[in-house]
Amino acid sequence: MTTTLLAGALLLAQMLLGIAMGCAVFRMLRGPRAQDRVVGLDTLYVNGMLMLLIFGIRTGSTLYFEAALVIALLGFVGTAALAKFLMRGEVIE
Amino acid sequence: MMPLENVPAWAAVPAAILVLAGASLALIGSVGLLRLRSFYERVHAPTLGTSMGMACVLLASMIVFSALQVRPVLHELLIAVFMLVTTPVTLMLLARASLYRDRAEGNDEVPQVAASQKEAEVVEERAESGMR
Amino acid sequence: MRRLLPYPLLWVALLLLWVLLNESLSPGTILLGIVLAFVGCWCLALLKPARARVRRPAVALRLLGMVLADIYRSSIAVALIILSPKRKDRRSGFLSIPLELRDPYGLAVLACILTAAPGTAWVEFDSAKGTLLLHILDLVDEATWVDTVKNRYERPLMEIFQ
Numbered sequence: 001m002t003t004t005l006l007a008g009a010l011l012l013a014q015m016l017l018g019i020a021m022g023c024a025v026f027r028m029l030r031g032p033r034a035q036d037r038v039v040g041l042d043t044l045y046v047n048g049m050l051m052l053l054i055f056g057i058r059t060g061s062t063l064y065f066e067a068a069l070v071i072a073l074l075g076f077v078g079t080a081a082l083a084k085f086l087m088r089g090e091v092i093e
Numbered sequence: 094m095m096p097l098e099n100v101p102a103w104a105a106v107p108a109a110i111l112v113l114a115g116a117s118l119a120l121i122g123s124v125g126l127l128r129l130r131s132f133y134e135r136v137h138a139p140t141l142g143t144s145m146g147m148a149c150v151l152l153a154s155m156i157v158f159s160a161l162q163v164r165p166v167l168h169e170l171l172i173a174v175f176m177l178v179t180t181p182v183t184l185m186l187l188a189r190a191s192l193y194r195d196r197a198e199g200n201d202e203v204p205q206v207a208a209s210q211k212e213a214e215v216v217e218e219r220a221e222s223g224m225r
Numbered sequence: 226m227r228r229l230l231p232y233p234l235l236w237v238a239l240l241l242l243w244v245l246l247n248e249s250l251s252p253g254t255i256l257l258g259i260v261l262a263f264v265g266c267w268c269l270a271l272l273k274p275a276r277a278r279v280r281r282p283a284v285a286l287r288l289l290g291m292v293l294a295d296i297y298r299s300s301i302a303v304a305l306i307i308l309s310p311k312r313k314d315r316r317s318g319f320l321s322i323p324l325e326l327r328d329p330y331g332l333a334v335l336a337c338i339l340t341a342a343p344g345t346a347w348v349e350f351d352s353a354k355g356t357l358l359l360h361i362l363d364l365v366d367e368a369t370w371v372d373t374v375k376n377r378y379e380r381p382l383m384e385i386f387q
Contacts, residue, residue, distance in 0.1 A: 002105040003098050006157075009109035013116035013150075020116075020142070023123035027135075035132055035191040042183060043126055043139040046176075047119055050142070050150050053172075054112060057157050058097065062168065062248075065154075069172055076179040083186035087193050118300065125307035133346070133360045134317050137303060140343040145300040171245055181340035181347070188348045188360065204319050204358065 010058050014051060021047045038082045045075035104160035108153040115149030118142055136188055143180040148173065231270040236262045277330040281385050288381045295377075296342050303343040306363060318364045319348065322357045322371050326379050331386035338378055345370075 021044055028040030049068045056064030100108070118141050125138030151169040158166040195203040230236060243258035244250065279285070306315060326332060336347045339359065349358040361370055 002102040003100065006100060006105040006109045007097055009113050013112045016113075016116040016120045020120040020123035023120075023127050027126045033132065033191075033194075035187055035194070036135065038187055039132075039135055039139060040126065042187075043123055043142065046139065046143050046147070046180075047123065049172075050115065050119055050147065053150050053154055053169075054116070057108070057112070057154050060097070060158075060161060062158075065168060065172075069175075072172060072175055072179070076175075076183060079183040080186055083183065083190045086187075086190040118304065121304045121307055125303070128307060131317075133319075133348075134362060136346050136360070137343055137362045138307065140341060140346075141300055141303055141307075144296050144341050144343065166248070167245055168248060171242065177341060178337065181337040184340050185336060185347050188346055192348055192358075204321070 007058075010054055014054055017047050017051045017054070021051070034086055038079060038086065041082070042075070042079045045071055045078075049075070100157055100160050104156050108156045111149045111153035111156070115146045115153065118146035118149065122146065132191055133188070136184055136191075140180065140184065143176055147176050230263075230266065232266050235269065236266050239265045275329065277328075277386070279385060284381050284384050288378070288385070291377065292338050292342070299342050299344040303362060315362075316364050317360070317362045320359045320361055320364065320367055320370055322359060322374055324350075324355050324357050324375075324379060326383050326387075327355065328386040331382045334386075335378055335382055339374070 024040045024044035024047060026040075028037050028044060031037040031040055049071045052064045052068040052071065056062065056068070122138045122141035122143075125141065126135055129135045129138060151173050155166060155169050158168075192203055239262035240255075240258045243261055244254060247254045247258075324332075324335075326335065332350065336350075339345045339347045344362045346360045347357070348360050350356075351358075357374075359370075359374070364370070
C-alpha cells in the first residue's frame with residue numbers, strides 16, 4: 001500500500017517537474033530580453049536537477065545523485081558567465 | 094521498481110509528501126516565471142524552487158536512502174549547501190546585469206545612478222585619463 | 226603552526242566534503258582527503274583573502290533559525306501571490322536602504338539571506354555611501370521592510386562580524 005503511494009507520488013512529482021521545465025523553456029524561448037532567457041535557463045537546470053534526484057529515489061541508485069551535483073555545478077558556472085556577458089559584453093576581461 | 098518495495102511505511106509516507114511539496118513549489122516558481130510581468134518580478138520566482146523546493150526533495154531523498162541503507166546518508170547535504178550558496182550569487186549577478194543594461198538604455202522604471210556616485214565616476218575617469 | 230595550517234576551519238570543511246563525496250571512512254579516503262585539504266588551504270593562503278572574524282556563535286545559530294523560518298514563511302506568501310488570480314492591487318518596486326554594516330563578509334551573508342528568501346532580491350550595493358538597493362515583490366509598507374532588514378538581519382550580522 002505505502003509502496004504504491006510512494007511510487008505514485010514520485011510519478012506525479014516527475015510530471016509536475018516536467019511541466020515546470022516546460023514553463024522555463026517557454027520563458028527561455030519567448031523572453032522579451034536576454035536576461036529573461038537567462039533566468040529561464042537557470043530555472044530549467046534547477047528543475048532538471050530536482051528531476052534527476054527524484055529519478056534517483058525511484059531507482060535507489062546514487063549515480064543520479066552525482067549527475068545532479070554536476071548539473072548544479074555547471075549550471076552555476078554557466079549562469080554566472082552569461083550574467084557577466086550581459087553586463088560587459090565579454091566573459092573574460 | 095524493486096528498491097521501493099523495501100522502503101518501510103514510516104519512511105514512505107513523509108517522503109511522498111515531501112516529494113510532492115517540493116515538486117509543486119518548483120512548478121509554482123516556474124509558473125510565476127510565466128505570469129509575472131516585469132523582469133525584476135520574475136527574478137523572485139525561481140528562488141521558490143531553489144530554496145524550499147530543493148530542501149523538500151533533498152529531505153525526501155535523505156529519508157528514503159537512510160531507510161534503504163540503514164545508515165544515514167548525508168550525501169544530499171552537499172547539494173543543499175551548494176545550491177544555498179550559489180543561487181543568490183547567480184540571481185544577484187543577473188539583477189545587476191539587468192539594471193546595468195536598463196540604465197544604459199535609459200529606461201524609466203529603474204532607479205538611476207545617484208548624483209554623487211556619478212560625480213565620483215567622472216572624477217575617477219579624469220584621474221585615469223590623467224594617469225595615461 | 227600558522228604556516229602549516231592557515232585555515233583550520235576550511236581544512237575540516239574540505240576533509241568533510243571529501244568524505245561525504247566518497248561516502249566511506251576507509252583509511253585511503255581519509256588520507257587522500259587530508260592531503261587535498263592541505264593543498265586547498267595552501268592555495269587559499271596564496272590568494273591572501275582578508276581575514277574574517279566570526280564571533281558569537283549563539284547569535285549566528287539564532288540568525289540561521291530565523292532565516293530558515295523566514296524562507297518558509299515568504300515561500301508560502303510568494304506562492305500565494307503567484308497563484309492569486311488578481312493582478313492589479315499588488316505593487317512591487319525598488320527600495321533603497323542605508324546600511325551601517327561595512328564588513329565584506331557580513332555584506333555577502335546579508336546578500337545571500339535576502340536573495341535566498343523569496344520576495345526580496347538584492348539588486349545593488351553602493352559601497353561608497355553604504356546604500357542598498359532592493360527589489361521587493363510585495364511592497365505594501367516600505368517602513369516595515371526597512372525595519373525588517375535593519376533590525377532582523379543587519380543587527381545580528383554586525384554583532385557577528387564586527
